[in-house]
Amino acid sequence: QVQLQESGPGLVKPSETLSLTCSVSGGSINHYYWTWIRQPPGKGLEWIGYIYSSGTTSYNPSLKSRVTISIDTSKNQLSLNLSSVTAADTAVYYCVRGLRQYPRPFEYWGQGTLVTVSS
Amino acid sequence: EVVMTQSPATLSVSPGERATLSCRASQSVYSNLAWYQQKPGQAPRLVIYDASTRATGIPDRFSGSGSGTEFTLTISSLQSEDLAVYCCHQYNYWPPDTFGQGTKLEIK
Numbered sequence: 518q519v520q521l522q523e524s525g526p527g528l529v530k531p532s533e534t535l536s537l538t539c540s541v542s543g544g545s546i547n548h549y550y551w552t553w554i555r556q557p558p559g560k561g562l563e564w565i566g567y568i569y570s571s572g573t574t575s576y577n578p579s580l581k582s583r584v585t586i587s588i589d590t591s592k593n594q595l596s597l598n599l600s601s602v603t604a605a606d607t608a609v610y611y612c613v614r615g616l617r618q619y620p621r622p623f624e625y626w627g628q629g630t631l632v633t634v635s636s
Numbered sequence: 637e638v639v640m641t642q643s644p645a646t647l648s649v650s651p652g653e654r655a656t657l658s659c660r661a662s663q664s665v666y667s668n669l670a671w672y673q674q675k676p677g678q679a680p681r682l683v684i685y686d687a688s689t690r691a692t693g694i695p696d697r698f699s700g701s702g703s704g705t706e707f708t709l710t711i712s713s714l715q716s717e718d719l720a721v722y723c724c725h726q727y728n729y730w731p732p733d734t735f736g737q738g739t740k741l742e743i744k
Binding site for chain 1: 670672678679680681682685691692723725727730731732733734735736737738
């Protein structure tokens with residue numbers, strides 16, 4: 518059973534860069550699509566972007582100028598960097614894998630990690 | 637960007653009764669629609685994909701229907717463990733994928 522675990526700072530200052538890592542266990546990171554999704558407190562889900570194991574990426578146009586998703590297949594990890602954060606970036610951030618070899622829908626989810634942007 | 641609108645915002649149903657949740661897309665997404673269940677403090681769980689296919693491990697009391705712009709998630713006989721927020725997700729037009737704001741299902 519694939520397991521995803523997000524990790525990173527729970528508090529980030531405004532204008533700084535949010536950096537999160539997702540560790541994949543119980544299966545290979547290769548030949549799958551890996552997505553980041555976030556959920557502001559009390560609100561709905563927002564798709565941030567995905568990366569394929571080859572390194573191909575796709576980002577939400579509303580975040581594209583600030584987002585970088587990368588992958589390290591040797592470590593079975595992927596990462597999310599979101600620059601110039603504001604309070605609007607406060608959310609639970611989820612690492613997600615698509616159904617079988619497809620980028621969506623989203624079958625496997627990490628438990629999520631809350632990131633608060635505050636000085 | 638495709639806007640997904642769910643109704644009602646909150647639904648209260650008695651155990652054993654039928655629950656019907658709706659999701660509308662601002663343009664046709666064909667059958668490229670999924671439903672997720674999110675219990676308090678947990679990550680979402682895939683329930684239905686391709687509008688009507690149950691995900692692995694989902695009880696057969698859950699069913700999905702619809703295509704184009706109108707979709708429905710039905711729980712035929714509500715159980716107490718079905719208390720959750722249910723949201724729809726279109727994956728026909730991307731980026732970005734878009735989600736509905738969710739329907740909170742309460743047990744009456």
